[in-house]
Amino acid sequence: xxxxxxxxxxxxxxxxxxxxxxxxxxxxxxxxxxxxxxxxxxxxxxxxxxxxxxxxxxxxxxxxxxxxxxxxxxxxxxxxxxxxxxxxxxxxxxxxxxxxxxxxxxxxxxxxxxxxxxxxxxxxxxxxxxxxxxxxxxxxxxxxxxxxxxxxxxxxxxxxxxxxxxxxxxxxxxxxxxxxxxxxxxxxxxxxxxxxxxxxxxxxxxxxxxxxxxxxxxxxxxxxxxxxxxxxxxxxxxxxxxxxxxxxxxxxxxxxxxxxxxxxxxxxxxxxxxxxxxxxxxxxxxxxxxxxxxxxxxxxxxxxxxxxxxxxxxxxxx
Amino acid sequence: xxxxxxxxxxxxxxxxxxxxxxxxxxxxxxxxxxxxxxxxxxxxxxxxxxxxxxxxxxxxxxxxxxxxxxxxxxxxxxxxxxxxxxxxxxxxxxxxxxxxxxxxxxxxxxxxxxxxxxxxxxxxxxxxxxxxxxxxxxxxxxxxxxxxxxxxxxxxxxxxxxxxxxxxxxxxxxxxxxxxxxxxxxxxxxxxxxxxxxxxxxxxxxxxxxxxxxxxxxxxx
Numbered sequence: 001x002x003x004x005x006x007x008x009x010x011x012x013x014x015x016x017x018x019x020x021x022x023x024x025x026x027x028x029x030x031x032x033x034x035x036x037x038x039x040x041x042x043x044x045x046x047x048x049x050x051x052x053x054x055x056x057x058x059x060x061x062x063x064x065x066x067x068x069x070x071x072x073x074x075x076x077x078x079x080x081x082x083x084x085x086x087x088x089x090x091x092x093x094x095x096x097x098x099x100x101x102x103x104x105x106x107x108x109x110x111x112x113x114x115x116x117x118x119x120x121x122x123x124x125x126x127x128x129x130x131x132x133x134x135x136x137x138x139x140x141x142x143x144x145x146x147x148x149x150x151x152x153x154x155x156x157x158x159x160x161x162x163x164x165x166x167x168x169x170x171x172x173x174x175x176x177x178x179x180x181x182x183x184x185x186x187x188x189x190x191x192x193x194x195x196x197x198x199x200x201x202x203x204x205x206x207x208x209x210x211x212x213x214x215x216x217x218x219x220x221x222x223x224x225x226x227x228x229x230x231x232x233x234x235x236x237x238x239x240x241x242x243x244x245x246x247x248x249x250x251x252x253x254x255x256x257x258x259x260x261x262x263x264x265x266x267x268x269x270x271x272x273x274x275x276x277x278x279x280x281x282x283x284x285x286x287x288x289x290x291x292x293x294x295x296x297x298x299x300x301x302x303x304x305x306x307x308x309x310x311x312x313x314x315x316x317x318x
Numbered sequence: 319x320x321x322x323x324x325x326x327x328x329x330x331x332x333x334x335x336x337x338x339x340x341x342x343x344x345x346x347x348x349x350x351x352x353x354x355x356x357x358x359x360x361x362x363x364x365x366x367x368x369x370x371x372x373x374x375x376x377x378x379x380x381x382x383x384x385x386x387x388x389x390x391x392x393x394x395x396x397x398x399x400x401x402x403x404x405x406x407x408x409x410x411x412x413x414x415x416x417x418x419x420x421x422x423x424x425x426x427x428x429x430x431x432x433x434x435x436x437x438x439x440x441x442x443x444x445x446x447x448x449x450x451x452x453x454x455x456x457x458x459x460x461x462x463x464x465x466x467x468x469x470x471x472x473x474x475x476x477x478x479x480x481x482x483x484x485x486x487x488x489x490x491x492x493x494x495x496x497x498x499x500x501x502x503x504x505x506x507x508x509x510x511x512x513x514x515x516x517x518x519x520x521x522x523x524x525x526x527x528x529x530x531x532x533x534x535x536x537x538x539x
Contacts, residue, residue, distance in 0.1 A: 048453050061455050181538070182537075
């Protein structure tokens with residue numbers, strides 16, 4: 001049984017880390033980009049961002065004033081049990097979100113869509129979002145918080161099989177062009193592309209591709225992995241850099257996730273995880289151990305399974 | 319070429335504003351206030367009295383909601399500070415400038431050259447963009463003191479009018495000048511020369527959408 005106090009304490013620590021510490025994989029990616037950048041203004045911007053991450057860590061203050069909309073991804077090993085059950089878990093995550101909004105401090109971004117009611121704690125109807133995944137083995141629970149910013153950089157389109165790869169490229173470029181100008185997407189970003197699923201799942205896939213995969217990771221399907229490389233290059237060949245200034249770094253990495261869709265369609269979504277790619281992860285065990293990391297490791301073979309049954313043991317023996 | 323760096327008062331002289339060139343890097347000293355849709359609506363539509371002497375105390379309007387808290391003893395803690403996209407406020411800005419004498423509009427992404435020419439230039443005002451976006455921690459370091467928070471009860475922390483004393487707060491980029499020229503539009507025009515090459519071979523979607531543009535030199539704002 002995993003103690004509920006430990007879950008809440010860990011969740012508070014994660015809120016703090018996500019807001020303040022840029023994940024190492026994104027930082028390495030941005031440092032590489034800064035080395036290749038030769039646009040005067042975009043070089044200045046990238047250097048300022050690198051200074052900013054340092055200042056955030058030194059001062060223990062949030063890296064960006066728009067601290068995004070905190071949300072949670074929870075993954076449970078099949079044998080995990082939480083003290084008080086799943087409703088207690090949700091309450092602990094909501095409580096941690098509210099407490100940390102005040103203690104870090106974060107910006108209380110969450111308001112009612114119509115009445116603009118602000119509880120000043122980032123908690124409200126449906127907020128923070130809590131989504132779940134499962135793994136066949138383990139008694140641990142993974143807590144992942146993502147504070148994605150953003151009103152810009154995300155779009156959806158129902159494409160069709162006849163649109164093909166060239167149609168996918170067109171929509172990808174359109175999204176980067178539209179939201180890259182003036183740097184509305186806060187690029188260079190981790191671009192996530194969702195392909196397939198139904199409309200809502202297509203959005204979810206793209207979002208998860210941008211926020212739950214690290215810079216440098218590749219899809220397990222080698223042909224999709226090739227597309228990821230190609231799309232990264234394509235995005236960086238537009239000639240647009242940080243803030244929409246002339247430059248060569250728009251995409252720190254491009255991650256693609258797919259799901260089976262209706263036979264007649266090919267829905268596509270594009271998401272941009274910005275210069276403040278805030279995510280933090282911890283695995284909590286029943287014996288009280290807590291292991292922090294920055295890779296959500298969400299897209300395991302189990303998450304991408306295509307079969308009816310899941311028989312990992314037999315597969316391993318082959 | 320490295321951009322020029324300039325220190326500027328938040329109650330700048332007309333000469334100091336005239337000095338500014340597109341792409342200059344600016345650091346601010348003096349009082350600055352945040353005002354976005356909440357403040358604009360309350361001051362301009364509900365006709366509430368603005369709780370500051372403007373522009374004598376400050377001519378710098380920041381489109382910002384800080385990551386901050388008000389402590390139980392009434393003191394303030396401000397963490398990171400970054401801007402929000404300004405184009406959404408074009409509806410209120412002409413009247414706001416006239417009423418408050420704002421000379422520096424500070425935010426994210428700038429406005430169009432049409433906005434600059436029609437009401438920035440006549441008011442002797444320019445636009446400064448935050449960098450990144452956003453250098454929230456660096457800007458936070460430039461906050462010497464939070465002097466006041468107005469309208470918190472009416473508008474909430476995110477929309478309230480925060481009054482900040484800046485000490486070499488920056489960096490900001492000069493994104494408009496007294497000709498009404500727009501830095502972002504200048505950069506867009508340069509990038510537009512590549513569009514044809516980048517799009518080569520791609521094809522328009524089978525299913526059209528209302529309001530769709532095929533002109534990639536267009537902006538979405």
